[in-house]
Amino acid sequence: MSDFMRVIYNEQMADLAGLLGEMAGVAGTLMEQATQALLEADLPLAEQVIGEGDRIAEMNTLAEEKAFALLALQAPVAGDLRQVVSAIQIVGDVNRMGVLALHVAKVARRRHPNHALPESVNGYFAEMGRIAVNMGAAAKEVLESRDPHRAAQLNVDDEAMDDLHKHLFTLLMDREWKDGVAAAVDVTLLGRYYERFADHAVEIGRRVVFLVTGVLPPDTDPATE
Amino acid sequence: MSDFMRVIYNEQMADLAGLLGEMAGVAGTLMEQATQALLEADLPLAEQVIGEGDRIAEMNTLAEEKAFALLALQAPVAGDLRQVVSAIQIVGDVNRMGVLALHVAKVARRRHPNHALPESVNGYFAEMGRIAVNMGAAAKEVLESRDPHRAAQLNVDDEAMDDLHKHLFTLLMDREWKDGVAAAVDVTLLGRYYERFADHAVEIGRRVVFLVTGVLPPDTDPATE
Numbered sequence: 001m002s003d004f005m006r007v008i009y010n011e012q013m014a015d016l017a018g019l020l021g022e023m024a025g026v027a028g029t030l031m032e033q034a035t036q037a038l039l040e041a042d043l044p045l046a047e048q049v050i051g052e053g054d055r056i057a058e059m060n061t062l063a064e065e066k067a068f069a070l071l072a073l074q075a076p077v078a079g080d081l082r083q084v085v086s087a088i089q090i091v092g093d094v095n096r097m098g099v100l101a102l103h104v105a106k107v108a109r110r111r112h113p114n115h116a117l118p119e120s121v122n123g124y125f126a127e128m129g130r131i132a133v134n135m136g137a138a139a140k141e142v143l144e145s146r147d148p149h150r151a152a153q154l155n156v157d158d159e160a161m162d163d164l165h166k167h168l169f170t171l172l173m174d175r176e177w178k179d180g181v182a183a184a185v186d187v188t189l190l191g192r193y194y195e196r197f198a199d200h201a202v203e204i205g206r207r208v209v210f211l212v213t214g215v216l217p218p219d220t221d222p223a224t225e
Numbered sequence: 226m227s228d229f230m231r232v233i234y235n236e237q238m239a240d241l242a243g244l245l246g247e248m249a250g251v252a253g254t255l256m257e258q259a260t261q262a263l264l265e266a267d268l269p270l271a272e273q274v275i276g277e278g279d280r281i282a283e284m285n286t287l288a289e290e291k292a293f294a295l296l297a298l299q300a301p302v303a304g305d306l307r308q309v310v311s312a313i314q315i316v317g318d319v320n321r322m323g324v325l326a327l328h329v330a331k332v333a334r335r336r337h338p339n340h341a342l343p344e345s346v347n348g349y350f351a352e353m354g355r356i357a358v359n360m361g362a363a364a365k366e367v368l369e370s371r372d373p374h375r376a377a378q379l380n381v382d383d384e385a386m387d388d389l390h391k392h393l394f395t396l397l398m399d400r401e402w403k404d405g406v407a408a409a410v411d412v413t414l415l416g417r418y419y420e421r422f423a424d425h426a427v428e429i430g431r432r433v434v435f436l437v438t439g440v441l442p443p444d445t446d447p448a449t450e
Contacts, residue, residue: 181409185394185397185413
């Protein structure tokens with residue numbers, strides 16, 4: 001690659017990485033708002049989150065197009081190529097994180113004016129929401145800084161999420177659960193949405209470690225057990 | 226691209242497409258076995274499905290490596306490049322289909338020697354399993370034939386899956402549900418696994434339509450509502 005092409009390539013790649021970071025940031029913000037809408041049965045806020053669906057889809061398409069253009073125009077090799085391929089894979093994860101935030105908001109909307117959550121699990125979801133928002137912010141930071149240590153750190157957050165998710169299931173399976181089947185179904189789905197959101201953030205971390213070090217960390221997600 | 230390079234490229238691309246088709250076929254077979262294990266509380270069969278996790282992961286890594294090698298060695302352009310990029314995206318979907326089949330088998334294993342499903346929903350899951358298996362086979366066929374009409378047909382199967390999934394939720398939300406919270410939680414998660422399996426097959430169809438026609442069909446999955 002000539003020096004000139006190198007400058008163009010670096011610019012386009014930074015642009016794509018910035019967009020991926022922005023997508024992760026948007027997903028984190030939407031999950032924050034969706035969690036608030038869920039906890040407070042706030043319909044306007046739920047609607048606002050759901051209204052961002054088109055923006056998520058547009059950013060997804062734009063990111064795919066930018067990655068394709070990088071391959072088509074620059075024909076990168078070696079480490080550069082690895083970056084673009086990783087970016088294509090990461091697009092799928094950040095897109096999905098946004099969609100999962102919308103899923104949470106849709107449950108809040110579906111149950112309005114009731115609360116979707118029984119009071120007994122509010123604390124769990126407040127905490128799962130907090131972790132998810134942190135992981136969205138961390139994914140954004142990792143995409144921008146490409147710091148492999150920070151990327152690996154995402155696993156620690158994910159373990160906390162998995163622990164909460166397991167406790168939640170213990171509650172649901174307990175004979176003491178008094179909130180009925182309908183609430184249990186909502187709690188089951190919502191728990192899954194938060195857990196998957198975290199999984200995608202971890203996957204982004206793995207991809208960033210790979211593109212920096214060339215080694216893909218093993219996929220040891222206990223949530224798949 | 227020289228004639229010689231063209232021959233090599235076509236060979237490598239056919240090899241990759243064959244592997245993707247194989248992955249879809251394996252996912253369909255595993256979903257068939259997982260559904261049987263679920264319906265019959267068949268622990269050895271559930272274990273057998275779960276034991277295929279490493280094979281799925283290996284095929285996933287191999288497919289990613291083959292796609293990367295195609296980009297690195299052949300530097301494809303235009304339609305060829307679109308094929309490889311689509312393949313990278315499809316790898317994620319076929320991999321996930323296999324993982325979801327394993328999730329179903331894990332629920333069967335977790336509840337053994339009990340049946341995870343109450344008898345009242347056996348018929349739903351037999352039918353959701355049948356549709357999922359068909360969609361796995363259809364995805365395999367589409368990956369091999371690249372027939373955009375057959376690919377679009379996957380949407381019809383997906384609508385049938387969504388209808389079943391909605392009916393299942395109506396049952397769960399009904400005051401007449403007599404099978405308790407624990408069963409409802411399992412049914413909720415299992416329903417979600419089948420639905421997501423179908424979504425990934427649809428996504429493969431969309432990608433194949435895109436790589437053949439250059440136009441990505443709109444993502445109009447009602448299940449995301």
